[in-house]
Amino acid sequence: MTPAPLLAAGLAAPLADGKKSAAVTDWAARLGWLVGLVLFVALVYWLMREGWKWRGTLQGDLPELPSAPDGPGEARLALLSMSGRYHGSTTAGQWLDRIVARGLGTRSRVELTLTDAGLDVVRPGAADFFVPVAQLREARLDKGIAGKVLTEGGLLVVTWQHGERLIDSGFRSDHAAEHTEWVDTLNHMINKTEGAR
Numbered sequence: 001m002t003p004a005p006l007l008a009a010g011l012a013a014p015l016a017d018g019k020k021s022a023a024v025t026d027w028a029a030r031l032g033w034l035v036g037l038v039l040f041v042a043l044v045y046w047l048m049r050e051g052w053k054w055r056g057t058l059q060g061d062l063p064e065l066p067s068a069p070d071g072p073g074e075a076r077l078a079l080l081s082m083s084g085r086y087h088g089s090t091t092a093g094q095w096l097d098r099i100v101a102r103g104l105g106t107r108s109r110v111e112l113t114l115t116d117a118g119l120d121v122v123r124p125g126a127a128d129f130f131v132p133v134a135q136l137r138e139a140r141l142d143k144g145i146a147g148k149v150l151t152e153g154g155l156l157v158v159t160w161q162h163g164e165r166l167i168d169s170g171f172r173s174d175h176a177a178e179h180t181e182w183v184d185t186l187n188h189m190i191n192k193t194e195g196a197r
Contacts, residue, residue, distance in 0.1 A: 092166035145170035
């Protein structure tokens, strides 16, 4: 063997015999950190829940939501209903002031039906409600409502009067191309109702 390989072999032997890193044995510290993290997440969740309940208490003056009449009238659109998502309701003109009272803060699937009597909002797993035509104020396309931001015009926002409060409710159709037809039909209906007063 030449001197170079002998030298390399001589240096490698002590390195191979050297100590390896110690195994992790401080399980108490790891468990302490894990329990601390779980408690922190639970605290944050509890604070969010309390904030939601507090907001509902502040909005306790909101009257019960109206339900659909027995005979809602003939459907106004070629499609009798629009399937999509209900993204929530806010105080009109204040897209971050979410309304949570009476279940209006619960996001859900939705079936909208526009009739001569008004707008029927059916939400599986959440409270249904009905907006009489006399309470409809405006329909428009928008890009966001409390906690949900979409592309420009990606949200159908319906403004309606409930008690003393003006409310914006945000909907998104499974077929966004339907939004424009809904806005046009709703605004035509609202203008016709206001003209008849």
